[in-house]
Amino acid sequence: MLWALRKALTLVSVYFAYMMEYRGEILFWMLSGVAPFFFMSAWSEAARRGLTPYQANDYARYFFAVFVARQLVIVWAHWNLSEDIRSGKLSFRLLQPIDPVWVYLADHLGERGVRLPMMFAITLVFFWLYPHALVWPGAAGACLGALLAALAFGVNFLVSYSIGLLSLWLEDATEIFDLWYVATLFFSGMLAPLSLYPQAVLQVIAWTPFPYLVYAPAGLWSGMEVDWRRGLLALLFWNLFFLLLSRWLWRAGRRHYSAMGA
Amino acid sequence: MEVPLILAQNLSKTFTVAQKDPGLAGTLKHFISRRYLRIAAVRDVSFELQSGEIVGFLGPNGAGKTTTLKMLSGLVRPSEGRVRVLGFEPFRRCAEFLRQITLVMGNKQQLIWDLPVLDSLRINAAVYQIDGHTAKERAREFAALLGLQEILTQPVRKLSLGQRMKAELMASLFHLPKVLFLDEPTLGLDVNAQLAVRDFLKTYRDRYGATILLTSHYMADIEALAERVIVLHRGGILYDGALRGLTDKFSPFREVDLELADDVAAQALAGYGEARKTQRRRYRILVHRQGLMQALAEIMARFDVRDLAVKEPPLDEIIAKVFSEGEV
Numbered sequence: 001m002l003w004a005l006r007k008a009l010t011l012v013s014v015y016f017a018y019m020m021e022y023r024g025e026i027l028f029w030m031l032s033g034v035a036p037f038f039f040m041s042a043w044s045e046a047a048r049r050g051l052t053p054y055q056a057n058d059y060a061r062y063f064f065a066v067f068v069a070r071q072l073v074i075v076w077a078h079w080n081l082s083e084d085i086r087s088g089k090l091s092f093r094l095l096q097p098i099d100p101v102w103v104y105l106a107d108h109l110g111e112r113g114v115r116l117p118m119m120f121a122i123t124l125v126f127f128w129l130y131p132h133a134l135v136w137p138g139a140a141g142a143c144l145g146a147l148l149a150a151l152a153f154g155v156n157f158l159v160s161y162s163i164g165l166l167s168l169w170l171e172d173a174t175e176i177f178d179l180w181y182v183a184t185l186f187f188s189g190m191l192a193p194l195s196l197y198p199q200a201v202l203q204v205i206a207w208t209p210f211p212y213l214v215y216a217p218a219g220l221w222s223g224m225e226v227d228w229r230r231g232l233l234a235l236l237f238w239n240l241f242f243l244l245l246s247r248w249l250w251r252a253g254r255r256h257y258s259a260m261g262a
Numbered sequence: 263m264e265v266p267l268i269l270a271q272n273l274s275k276t277f278t279v280a281q282k283d284p285g286l287a288g289t290l291k292h293f294i295s296r297r298y299l300r301i302a303a304v305r306d307v308s309f310e311l312q313s314g315e316i317v318g319f320l321g322p323n324g325a326g327k328t329t330t331l332k333m334l335s336g337l338v339r340p341s342e343g344r345v346r347v348l349g350f351e352p353f354r355r356c357a358e359f360l361r362q363i364t365l366v367m368g369n370k371q372q373l374i375w376d377l378p379v380l381d382s383l384r385i386n387a388a389v390y391q392i393d394g395h396t397a398k399e400r401a402r403e404f405a406a407l408l409g410l411q412e413i414l415t416q417p418v419r420k421l422s423l424g425q426r427m428k429a430e431l432m433a434s435l436f437h438l439p440k441v442l443f444l445d446e447p448t449l450g451l452d453v454n455a456q457l458a459v460r461d462f463l464k465t466y467r468d469r470y471g472a473t474i475l476l477t478s479h480y481m482a483d484i485e486a487l488a489e490r491v492i493v494l495h496r497g498g499i500l501y502d503g504a505l506r507g508l509t510d511k512f513s514p515f516r517e518v519d520l521e522l523a524d525d526v527a528a529q530a531l532a533g534y535g536e537a538r539k540t541q542r543r544r545y546r547i548l549v550h551r552q553g554l555m556q557a558l559a560e561i562m563a564r565f566d567v568r569d570l571a572v573k574e575p576p577l578d579e580i581i582a583k584v585f586s587e588g589e590v
Contacts (some may be wrong), residue, residue: 003391014374014381021376091337093370095365097357098389224525254353258277259337 011103016109023255026114028120036063037190052196055228058222060133062193064126065145069192071119072112073153073213077104078177086172091259095114095130099114101161101246108157108207144228145220151235152213165246168253183208189215208229209238266310267441267473268334273343274497275329279281280355288451303329305353305497306343311473313440318488318505319477322585325494327477331443335365343501347441361390364439368449373393373429379429380414387426397436398541404432407462424455431459435466442466444476448483460486461567481578506576513580515548517573523566543568549577 019026040063044056054062074095081104084090093100127134137145159180166173185191187201187210194215205211216231218224279298282292304326311317321328332338333345336352336359347351350359373382380401387397405411408428413421421429431447444463448456460483466472478484484491484505491503501508501534515535522543531537534557535549549557554572561567 003388007388010384014377014385017381018374018377078283091332091365091367091370094337094355095335095360095363096386097355097360196291253341257338259332 007098007102008106011106012109012113012196015106016113017110018107019111019114023114025116026111027118030071030115030118033074033227036070036190039063039066045194054193057130057132058224061135061222062218062224062232064123064130065221066124066190067146067216068221069149069152069214069218070109071115071142072217073155073158074154075108075156077157077166079110079174080107081103081161082172082174085164085167085257088259094183094254094257101250103242104161104213105157108153109187127152135223136225140222141223145217148212148220148228149217150233151239152217153234154239155209155213155242158246159238162242162246162249165249165253166257168249183209184213188213189213189218193219195224206234209234212238215232267315267348268309268311268475269344269346270310270330270334271308273307273330273333273345274302274341275326275333275338277343279302280486292341302497304333304340304494306420307494307497307499309492310503311475313473314471315490316467316474316488318478318491319475319494320484320491320581321477321494324496326497327494328445330384330494331365331445331475331477335363335443336360336412337365339469343554345447352472361437362439363441363443364434364437365432365443366445366447366536368427368446369420371426373426373433375419376417378415378417379421379432380427382433383414384469386433386436392437396457400436400438401432404435407465408432424451426459427451427455427546428458428462431462431515437536439471439497440470440472442472442474442476442525444474444478446478447476448480456480463487481576481581485577493581493584494536500584509577509580511572512584513575515552515575516551516554518549518554518561519569519571519573520545520546520547520561520565520567522567523568528563531561546569 039183040059043052043054043059047054047056047059052059071110081090081100084093088201089102093103136142142244160177163173163176163180166176187194187205187208189211189232195212199207202211212234216226216235219226220228277300278298278302280292280296281297281577284302290388292334305323306444306559319330321327329338333340334347334352335511336347336355339353348359350356352359352363361570374385375381383397387394391402403536404520408431410428410430410432412426413429418429421484427447427449435442442463447463448459450458461473463476464487467474476483488505490503491505495509501511518535519540519585520531522545525543528537528539528545531545531547533589535547536555537547539544540546547557556571556572562570
C-alpha cells in the first residue's frame, strides 16, 4: 500500500515537472477553450431581450462553471496511447511492472497541477469583469460539484484510453474521439443549460453519460437545479462500464501489438 | 541437469502485413480490396541459455533477432512455440518476471525527453520499489561507471547521443535485472562511447552475474562480450555455438601474412592458396586450415621469410559470407 502511494506520488510529481516545461502551451490550450464565454454572451443577450427563462447573470454564472468543468475533464490519453502504439514506445511501458494506464493517468494529473493555478487566475479576471456572477454555491455544492467533475474526468479518461487502445487494431484511432467530443458538445450542456432542451431529448440522453460530464457539476456550482444523486450514480456506472471496457480492450489488444519501430 | 534460464522451443512469429501498390490506382485498389502478406519473422527457433551466459545474436537486418528478443521479453506473443524466461511465460507480464529483466533498444529510449535523467530514475526507483537510499547509491555507482556524474541533472534532450545511450543503460539496469536483452546497444555511437558501453556491460555482468542476450551489427561488441553466438538467417538458426567455432565452421581458411626478403610475383605463392601482394615484398595468402602446417614449412624452406603471421580472417568477413550464402 505504501509502495502504491509512493509510485502514485512519484509519477504525478515527475509528470507535473514534465508539464511545467509546457506551461506556455498549456496556457494557450486553456485560452483556446473559452468557447463557453461566447455562448455566455449570446445567451445573456437573449436573456436581456426576455427570450429565455434565465437572467443574464444566471448565464454568466453557468457558462463560467461550464468553462471550469471542461478544464477539469479535458483528456488526451487517446492521442498519447495511439502515438506510443504506432511508434513502438509502448514497449517501454510494457517492460515495467506497472500497468501503463497509471502512467497515462499520472500524465493527466500532473498537467492538472499546472492548469489549476492558471484557471484560478482566469477565475479572478472573470469575476473582476462580471462581479454579479459571483455566487458561492455553498461548501456542499462546491464539494459535490468537484466530486462529480472528478468522476466525469474518470469517464472521459477511460473513454479516451479505450479509444487509444483501438490503435492496436486500427492505423490510428485518435479521430474517433472527435465523435465523442461532438456528442459531448451537444448533449453535455456546453451549448446551453440542459434544462432548456426539449423533454424528449432529455429523456433519451439521460441514458447516456453526456448530461453528467459537464452539466451536472456546472449546474451544481452555478446554483441550477441538478439531480446530483442521479448524476453520481450515473457517473459511477459509466466509470465502471468504461473501466471494464478498457480492461477488455487492453487484454484483447495486446495480442495485436507488434512493437513495430522498436 | 541445470534448468535453463531462458528456453525457446520451436518459437515462431508470423506478422500479417498489408500490401499496397504505389500511385492512385494502388491506393484505390488498397481501399477497396486489401491484400495481406503473412511474413514469417521467426521460424521454429529453439535454444537455451544458462545463468550467467553472454550470447551474441547475429544476423542481417530482418533475420528475426529483434522479434525473438521481443518474444523473450514479453512484448509480443509468439505465433507458435514455447518460451520460458526465469521460469515465467513472458507475455503474461507477471510483475515478478518484469522486475528481473530488461530490454535495451539502441534506437529507442525510455527517458523522459524534457526532464533530467534523475527524474526518469526516480520513476524507475518507485516502479521497481527501490528505496530512496539504495536508489541514490545505485545512481552514484552507475554514474561513476559510465562517466555520467555531470549530466544527470541536465534535460535528456540536451545530451549527446552517447550520453543518452549511457543514461538509457543506467535507467534500464537501475533495478539490477538478472536477464538483459540488448538490441543494438551501441548503435550510432562513436568508438569511445562503444568502448564505455561494453566496459559497463562487462562490469555489470561480473558484479551482478547477469545473463545477457545481445544483438549488434558491430562485431567488436560481440567479440568483446559474447562467448557464444546464435546466428539467425531468414528467421531460422544457422549456427549456435562458441564464437571461435563460428570461424572454424564457416571459414576453413587461415590468413597468412608474409614479408619476404625478395620481391616475387604473387603467382609464386599461388600453390599454397589464394595469394595476393599487398605491398612490396608483402603478401597475404588464404591457406586451407588442414594444409596450413605443410604450407608454412614449404614457404619457410623455399623463400627467405623476414616476417610471418597467421591470423583468422576478420569475423565480420566470415559473417558477411555466411549471410550472403545463407546456408551451413
